Amino acid sequence: MNSREITTQISEAADSLNLRKWDYGASFSNDYSVQVDKGEAKQLKASQKQILTIRVWNQSNLVGITTTSNISESGIKKALRQANIASDFGNKNESTEFSPLAKDPIKLKEVKKRSPVGIKKLLTLLREAEMKLIESHESIKSVPYNGLSESFFERVYANSDGAFRSFSKSQAALYLYARAEEKNNKPRSSGSVKLGYGVDDIDIESCIKEASNKTISHLNYSSIKTDKYLICFSPESFLTIINAFSSMFNARSILDGVSLSNKNSIGEQLSTKALNIYDDGLHEKNISSSPFDGEGTPTKRICLINRGRIENFIHSESTARIFKTIPTGHAGLGSKVSVSPDWIVVEKSEENIDLKTSLDHSTYEGEFVYIEELNAIHAGVRASQGSFSLPFDGWLYKNGKKISIESATVAGDIKYLLKNIVNIESSQEVTTSGISPHIWVDELSITGDA
């Protein structure tokens, strides 16, 4: 069945069950991936997947839901019946409706959908990449984690009110994670990830170069003394921390009492005035962009922090109704609708006079810790409390030298961090989760074992 046929099938089955109000989201995907081990194919994978999530509203306007991978006539009927049963337990405390924007026109950008290159080409390209990475430096002995994949998928949203949205696209990913070893030293690892609409869009050479340079740069390592340091966050690491605490801008989290913000936090000065943060799922550099969310609401750019103040929250249909605003295109589709950011854009605002612009990661000669990548986010972030304690990969810059830091953590409080930003560099870098410049923060605690 194609997506139109599924919609018809659901509509007819719903009629037969006397279900007048329903919506659904579906995804269909074909994925191909390869892994190699020292020039040999290790695992080659292909998968065909389909997932359908149906919501129904019962006569008391309570919502029930069911998810299934069985998109056949019998599977659809069973899903509707189960959703109807589940609706008896629908949330009586917070109602759910169709998004008022589910039928709004969407400005469809050029669809950058590529054709599959096939497993054999994926394998050839990854073998070559692995070999080049190993040959790039004598200390790089293996690439234990590697993969090249391409995915082709279609997403659909439709409802009984006549809304119907569908889009399809392709995406490819390459990751190379190398391991370097030198006599009498511990092994060191680092890597690189690149995304593209198709395999041919991925800059494989730059992925190899980045993985090699990062890995080699960690060979000269040392422990760091536990203390407070001036920190420079890489664009990737700063975006990681902002995403980890995105519940500050999330209306669902606010209503659930797990956010540091509350309903009245709009306008609160959260950081230095020099900081602007947007969520921009449709940004041209966002390979994973989607034109609509799980409820069919069009995706759009929204300002979260303007000159350091909270400007907007992100919403689903129900949170928007409670906050007396409109949905922002950040909803999932679930029994309880989740809300999450798409693609964060960090930039320097026009009110940046207080920044210490001499702090530039490529020229600054004083002592500082450069945090390249934060790890173990799921374990080290207490989003509802604002605290974090996270291991990281990075370097200590001291006396004109750069030394890789061996197993250390950075700890602090997100509000302290945002208020103690001392510089936002001008140049932004694109990462897989958004765009940000390098961000400098004063006086964060680092624990090492020196």
Add this chain to the structure above:
Amino acid sequence: MLSSQIKSNEIVFGSCNKDLLEKIISYGIGLGADFIEIFIENTDNSSVLAEEDFITSVNPSFGRGAGIRIFKEKKDGFVSTNDLTKHGLMRSVSQAVEMLDITDNKKRDVFNGLNKHRDYSLSKKKWINEVPSIHEISEKLLVSTKSLKKNNKIITRKGSYSRNLQEVIIASSDGTYASDIRLHQTVGLNVIASDAQYRSSGSRRFGSSGMPNEFRLWDHEKAANDVFESSMNMLYADYVDAGQMPVVLANKFGGVIFHEACGHLLETTQIERGTTPFENKLNEKIAHESVTAIDEGISEGHFGSLSVDDEGMEPEKSVLIKDGILKKFISDRAGELRTGHKRTGSGRRQNYSFAAASRMRNTYIAKGEYSKEDLINSISDGLYCKSMGGGSVGATGQFNFAVEEGYLIKNGKLTNPVKGATLIGEAKEVMPKISMCGNDLELAPGFCGSISGSVNVTVGQPHIKVDSITVGGR
């Protein structure tokens, strides 16, 4: 995109599928595969969430799919599909063969048909009717969240339940033919406490496998008291000072550190990648002589237990470390093929869309001779980690774990609660420093995410003392 509508010759759960499976396997072997394995599943899951005094989410789901894996020498091709028709499964076999570029089909392995069906599901078919209904679950969750409301400092209360029922059929060209039904239930309670600028959280999760009545027996009052007490103890806690110090790790979920920091390094997938420091250490001392560690899938009712693994092998009890000496690795079929370590009944996967890999089941440090008090009394200045949060292990073996509930140890006594602690180290260096094991071994359920997805496991240990470890803080 299309989903197949072909209805003839389809896999039917609860029926004999032997002929169809043999045809598909014969087809793959005929195309030149060395080995072919078919894993088919049918799932029936549901989850319920209670927040404050309302049920806010009921989420049923069901599905089916197949994962087909073909080996040619040491490489493998894996294809997953939702199409369980003969046509769909054969198409997947062709795709896997094509991916592996198998052109030499002269040297064919012989497939002599499937062995006698090992049906582990016979006594389990009634489970679906014995598990609690959504209504029953909702009632008990609401009572549970109500009992978390012990004072006005508790600002959020949550109770969650999930039930996964998975019916599996496993068949392979070595004759393996087995089927099983697995039932896993978990229930958890979470609170956030707040007073002025102070905030804390508390959580506990319980889980079982193969025990449909277990949720009814769950002592929600005790669980609620435990979670409440933990959040209150931590509400006004100071941040811990960072440094090197001795620590005592509590039993039950304290075992997550051994699981993450050492257990994963004993999986053959790590040998395949060359990322374990223990690769050539079999029969050598890798831990303090007080440490014996076990991984098994046979303890009745525990979250990581199995009747049969996802490659059709009955799980064994594997003594990984005996008195500090490395004795065994955790191995699956690909691990045996590529590293030579015998399979241990540990081939596991989240679902049909993942190829099985060597994964832990119920993994724990065996009990020792000391009491908890003996361990604490032996420390003049250190940290007691009563409750652990999650953690991670890097590609070169460094680990870090958040301490959810910690207390300072001063002169052999527990004193102030502290927050923000992280334990940092490397398995190779920490294992020899586990100098004392308590006599109070207990297990706790958890989910482990790795190469073949998220699988149910238990972690466990008695109270243990680590002589020195880096504690991250402020």
